[in-house]
Amino acid sequence: MVEWIWDPxxxxxxxxxxxxxxxxxxxxxxxIVKPKPTPEKVKTYACGEELKPDEIHADSEQFFSPxxxxxxxxxxxxxxxxxxxLNTYLLWAVVGFIIILVIILLTVR
Amino acid sequence: xIPHAPILAIFxxxxxxFLMPVIGILARRRDIxxxxxxxxxxxxxxVLVIVASMMSEVWxxxxxxxxxxxxxxxxxxxxTVDALAIQMAFMxxxxxxxxxxYSAAYMRRDTGLSYFYTLALLLMAGMxxxxxxxxxFNFYVFLEIMCIASYALVAFRRDSNSIEASIKYxxxxxxxxxxILLSVAMLYGVIGSLNIADLGAKLAIIRGAAEPVPMILVxxxxxxxxxxxxxxxxxxxxxxxxxxxxxxxxAISALLAGPAAVVGIYWVARLPYLPFGLPVGIILVSLGLxxxxxxxxxxxxxxxxxxxxxxxxISQKGYMVLGxxxxxxxxxxxxxxxxxxxxxxxxYKCMLFMCAGxxxxxxxSQKFDELGGLGKNMPVTALTFLVGALAISGIPPLNGFVSxxxxxxxxxxxxxxxxxxxxxxxxxxTFASFFKAFSSVFLGQRSERFREIQEGPKLMLxxxxxxxxxxxxxxxxxxxxxxxxxxxxxxxxxxxxxxxQVIGGI
Numbered sequence: 001m002v003e004w005i006w007d008p009x010x011x012x013x014x015x016x017x018x019x020x021x022x023x024x025x026x027x028x029x030x031x032i033v034k035p036k037p038t039p040e041k042v043k044t045y046a047c048g049e050e051l052k053p054d055e056i057h058a059d060s061e062q063f064f065s066p067x068x069x070x071x072x073x074x075x076x077x078x079x080x081x082x083x084x085x086l087n088t089y090l091l092w093a094v095v096g097f098i099i100i101l102v103i104i105l106l107t108v109r
Numbered sequence: 110x111i112p113h114a115p116i117l118a119i120f121x122x123x124x125x126x127f128l129m130p131v132i133g134i135l136a137r138r139r140d141i142x143x144x145x146x147x148x149x150x151x152x153x154x155x156v157l158v159i160v161a162s163m164m165s166e167v168w169x170x171x172x173x174x175x176x177x178x179x180x181x182x183x184x185x186x187x188x189t190v191d192a193l194a195i196q197m198a199f200m201x202x203x204x205x206x207x208x209x210x211y212s213a214a215y216m217r218r219d220t221g222l223s224y225f226y227t228l229a230l231l232l233m234a235g236m237x238x239x240x241x242x243x244x245x246f247n248f249y250v251f252l253e254i255m256c257i258a259s260y261a262l263v264a265f266r267r268d269s270n271s272i273e274a275s276i277k278y279x280x281x282x283x284x285x286x287x288x289i290l291l292s293v294a295m296l297y298g299v300i301g302s303l304n305i306a307d308l309g310a311k312l313a314i315i316r317g318a319a320e321p322v323p324m325i326l327v328x329x330x331x332x333x334x335x336x337x338x339x340x341x342x343x344x345x346x347x348x349x350x351x352x353x354x355x356x357x358x359x360a361i362s363a364l365l366a367g368p369a370a371v372v373g374i375y376w377v378a379r380l381p382y383l384p385f386g387l388p389v390g391i392i393l394v395s396l397g398l399x400x401x402x403x404x405x406x407x408x409x410x411x412x413x414x415x416x417x418x419x420x421x422x423i424s425q426k427g428y429m430v431l432g433x434x435x436x437x438x439x440x441x442x443x444x445x446x447x448x449x450x451x452x453x454x455x456x457y458k459c460m461l462f463m464c465a466g467x468x469x470x471x472x473x474s475q476k477f478d479e480l481g482g483l484g485k486n487m488p489v490t491a492l493t494f495l496v497g498a499l500a501i502s503g504i505p506p507l508n509g510f511v512s513x514x515x516x517x518x519x520x521x522x523x524x525x526x527x528x529x530x531x532x533x534x535x536x537x538x539t540f541a542s543f544f545k546a547f548s549s550v551f552l553g554q555r556s557e558r559f560r561e562i563q564e565g566p567k568l569m570l571x572x573x574x575x576x577x578x579x580x581x582x583x584x585x586x587x588x589x590x591x592x593x594x595x596x597x598x599x600x601x602x603x604x605x606x607x608x609x610q611v612i613g614g615i
């Protein structure tokens with residue numbers, strides 16, 4: 001049954017071969033240019049202002065902002081519902097129990 | 110098999126826990142270094158050997174029934190070790206040993222380590238008891254031992270965040286255990302027995318009768334399911350988990366994400382067949398799907414390393430519950446996938462928390478916005494995190510792919526291709542989330558203050574590397590995993606065999 005589901009050795013060999021071929025193409029297409037870095041060249045600028053490494057970190061909450069926009073209803077209602085208030089959370093658990101009870105009642109009886 | 114192995118697997122960590130304060134005092138007086146750490150690791154290795162000694166006998170199809178005090182079931186308390194229980198016990202012992210090794214380095218800056226190891230060993234004893242017991246009330250007692258130890262461990266550092274998280278965990282966890290106790294009391298009131306096999310046999314007779322199932326049994330099942338779901342942290346019962354895993358010392362987060370996750374899922378696998386044997390497949394599939402989706406979407410927006418991992422615990426447990434739910438709807442692959450995912454997830458999630466722990470240990474931060482570029486300083490941690498991230502995202506050829514793929518096939522086998530589609534989508538979102546995590550912590554520009562940061566201590570890297578190797582090995586040789594979960598899945602469904610071997614048949 002396992003062989004039918006997934007032959008990992010063949011698949012891994014194919015993945016490695018594919019990766020090697022892709023890397024070979026990358027190497028073959030690369031122009032050989034001798035880098036000449038100077039301290040000024042490797043600095044990061046934004047609107048003419050030099051930024052320090054600590055200041056150029058992507059905002060982790062907005063990292064996938066398109067996904068947040070697509071799933072706006074979820075993030076508008078479900079995320080704020082995680083209030084941290086214990087009594088709300090206990091209410092969720094009790095409501096969850098009632099829903100389970102109703103489903104079992106409908107299924108069993 | 111080592112004589113008295115089932116009871117030794119529970120009593121050894123229990124006695125070691127109570128011996129730990131004495132070891133601490135002796136070590137301080139005689140100036141013996143690392144005595145508590147060595148004692149805890151030694152205890153866990155011994156437990157692992159004891160559990161391993163039972164495996165061949167159990168995998169040959171036998172169910173080990175250990176009668177406490179020589180009293181036969183259902184009159185006396187018994188421990189019952191079938192292939193499902195042995196999978197869980199092996200995972201608890203194996204991952205527990207690795208977490209203890211990790212803790213020896215991770216907790217070295219803390220004080221009160223005698224308390225820490227006492228509680229950690231109590232947690233181990235509780236976990237082992239919940240999966241090996243053949244008695245419902247004993248299950249409740251061991252569950253309470255496990256839970257009370259984990260509430261205390263979450264609050265171990267006694268800062269405001271950990272105390273708040275622990276109190277939330279305590280209240281919600283207590284609600285869960287109260288549900289379970291009430292369910293056990295109702296069962297005892299109606300059936301007059303606490304032995305799981307005896308309850309299963311008597312409930313089968315009630316189910317077989319022409320009359321509808323009594324309302325009190327429906328209520329008992331609903332209470333039991335809700336109690337177990339609180340422990341498993343399925344949405345909407347999940348709310349304790351993110352705070353507890355974020356605020357606990359990372360060694361404890363790893364312990365709760367790995368070995369402790371086993372206990373809840375064990376009962377999710379058991380309860381559709383024993384003792385109730387009533388249909389709960391729809392509930393399991395619904396809660397599993399809901400948890401997968403809500404968990405991953407919450408994880409996507411997190412700014413905190415450990416909090417993101419915590420939400421992924423909810424999402425990945427959703428996969429397990431979904432797979433086991435599909436199993437009750439007739440999909441063997443679904444049930445095997447659920448149990449296989451438990452084996453895999455416990456390994457790589459434990460490892461991912463350990464990676465987060467190494468970063469926190471060295472940098473003092475677990476905020477994505479403060480970290481970055483650490484791959485240059487911590488190549489081993491970055492590599493193991495990458496292995497874990499790819500495994501949890503279901504990328505071939507790692508172990509996570511095999512179990513997720515089996516669950517996808519389970520969805521199709523059960524005639525629910527939409528479930529498979531959602532599961533694949535959640536895997537893609539999981540990958541996106543871990544891409545962010547890897548990029549935020551290990552890639553990009555490194556802050557000036559992290560220039561001199563070093564790789565984690567070797568004692569912390571060893572268990573991480575061991576787990577990374579397990580992830581690769583099971584991915585390349587999935588038969589290793591199927592050899593464990595195949596008999597476990599068959600044992601979970603074989604309630605007649607369980608009953609006949611424990612009490613001699615229905």
